[in-house]
Amino acid sequence: MATGFFWDERCFWHAGGNYTFTMPIGGLVQPLAAGGIPENPETKRRLKNLMEVTGLIHELDLRSADLASREALLRVHPESYIDEFKRLSDAGGGELGLRTPFAKGGFEIASLSAGLAVAAVDAVATGTLDNAYALSRPPGHHCLPDYPNGFCLLANIAIAVEAAKAKGLAKRVAVLDWDVHHGNGTEAIFYDRDDVLTISLHQEGNYPLETGAVANRGKGAGEGYNINLPMHAGSGHTAYLHAMDRVVIPALEAYKPDMIIVACGFDAAIIDPLARMQATAATFGEMTQRIKETAERLCDGKLVLVHEGGYSEAYVPFCGHATIAALAGSQTEAPDPLAPAHHNRQPTPAFDAFLRQSIDAMAEQLNI
Incomplete structure (x- = not known):
C-alpha cells in the first residue's frame, strides 16, 4: 500500500502545433514549447525532475x-466528437474548440492523459493504492462533452469517475477543483446529477468569464450538488485555508462520498502568469493535508489528485512537491525559494479579513 504517481513521458509531448505562428516552422524559425500555448510541458516535467532530485x-x-x-470516452463524450478529434489528429492536428490546439497524435496523447486518471482512480477505488496523483496532460476540467476549451481536450476526471461507476467501484463521488479557473466542464457534465458533488474554488472573473457563479447550484436531481466559490483576486494563504474549513470540508462531510477526487491546478500560486491569486507552495501542501484527513474520516482515505493547470515553470514544481509530499505523508522537503518574500506579498490584515468575510457570506448563501 502506497501513494501512486501516474505519469507518462508521452504526455509531455502534447503540443499545440503552429498555433501562434504566421509562418511555417523549420529552417531558422525555431518552434516554441508546445507550439506557443501557455500550457507547456515544462511545469510538469520540472515537477517530476524536482521529485527525483529530492528523492x-x-x-x-x-x-x-x-x-x-x-468505451470509456463515450461514457462522457458523444461519438461525433471523438471521431472528429481522431480524424483531425490523424490528419496532422488542428483545433476543435476554444484555445485547444493539438498536433498530430494529439488524440492518443489526450486519451493517455485520461487513461492516467482512470488508472489512478481504479487503483485507489480497488484498494491497490492508498491514494494517488495523476500527472495528466493535457488537462481536462474545462472540457464539455462536445466542446473543448481552455487547453482541455477530454474530460479526464469525468471519464475516470464514469469508469469507476461502470465497474461498481463508487456510488457517490466528490470532485473538488482548486484550479484558479472555474471547472466549468466538470460542472456541466454532472450538473443534473446527485451522485457526484462538484465544488470549485476559483478566481472571480477569470476564465471562463460566463461561468462559476455562487447561484449556480445544479438542476433537477443535481440541485444543491454543485458548489461554486468565486474568490476575490488577491486571495492568499489564509483565505484559501478558510475556504477549505468554512465551505469545502463541511460540504464533504454532509455529502459523505465514497471517494474524493481533486482537480489539482497550481495556477492560484503567487507568481502564476494567468491569475492574480497569492497562494504559496505551503498553501497547496496544507490544503492537501486537510483533504487527506477528510478523506480518511469519510471514505477510508480514498483520494486521487489529477493535475490540471499551473503556468509558472519555476514555481509549479515546488507547489506540486509540497502537495505530493503531503499526500504521501513524506518528510522529504523542497524548500520554497520564494518563502522569504511571502510575508511581503500576502494580503494585508485588513484585506485578508475582508476576503474571509466574503467567503463567510458565500457560505451563508450556500446554506453551509
Whole structure:
C-alpha cells in the first residue's frame, strides 16, 4: 500500500502545433514549447525532475497506464466528437474548440492523459493504492462533452469517475477543483446529477468569464450538488485555508462520498502568469493535508489528485512537491525559494479579513 504517481513521458509531448505562428516552422524559425500555448510541458516535467532530485519520487509507486478506451470516452463524450478529434489528429492536428490546439497524435496523447486518471482512480477505488496523483496532460476540467476549451481536450476526471461507476467501484463521488479557473466542464457534465458533488474554488472573473457563479447550484436531481466559490483576486494563504474549513470540508462531510477526487491546478500560486491569486507552495501542501484527513474520516482515505493547470515553470514544481509530499505523508522537503518574500506579498490584515468575510457570506448563501 502506497501513494501512486501516474505519469507518462508521452504526455509531455502534447503540443499545440503552429498555433501562434504566421509562418511555417523549420529552417531558422525555431518552434516554441508546445507550439506557443501557455500550457507547456515544462511545469510538469520540472515537477517530476524536482521529485527525483529530492528523492521524493522514490517514496512513490510509479505507474503509467493504457490509453482510455473508446468505451470509456463515450461514457462522457458523444461519438461525433471523438471521431472528429481522431480524424483531425490523424490528419496532422488542428483545433476543435476554444484555445485547444493539438498536433498530430494529439488524440492518443489526450486519451493517455485520461487513461492516467482512470488508472489512478481504479487503483485507489480497488484498494491497490492508498491514494494517488495523476500527472495528466493535457488537462481536462474545462472540457464539455462536445466542446473543448481552455487547453482541455477530454474530460479526464469525468471519464475516470464514469469508469469507476461502470465497474461498481463508487456510488457517490466528490470532485473538488482548486484550479484558479472555474471547472466549468466538470460542472456541466454532472450538473443534473446527485451522485457526484462538484465544488470549485476559483478566481472571480477569470476564465471562463460566463461561468462559476455562487447561484449556480445544479438542476433537477443535481440541485444543491454543485458548489461554486468565486474568490476575490488577491486571495492568499489564509483565505484559501478558510475556504477549505468554512465551505469545502463541511460540504464533504454532509455529502459523505465514497471517494474524493481533486482537480489539482497550481495556477492560484503567487507568481502564476494567468491569475492574480497569492497562494504559496505551503498553501497547496496544507490544503492537501486537510483533504487527506477528510478523506480518511469519510471514505477510508480514498483520494486521487489529477493535475490540471499551473503556468509558472519555476514555481509549479515546488507547489506540486509540497502537495505530493503531503499526500504521501513524506518528510522529504523542497524548500520554497520564494518563502522569504511571502510575508511581503500576502494580503494585508485588513484585506485578508475582508476576503474571509466574503467567503463567510458565500457560505451563508450556500446554506453551509
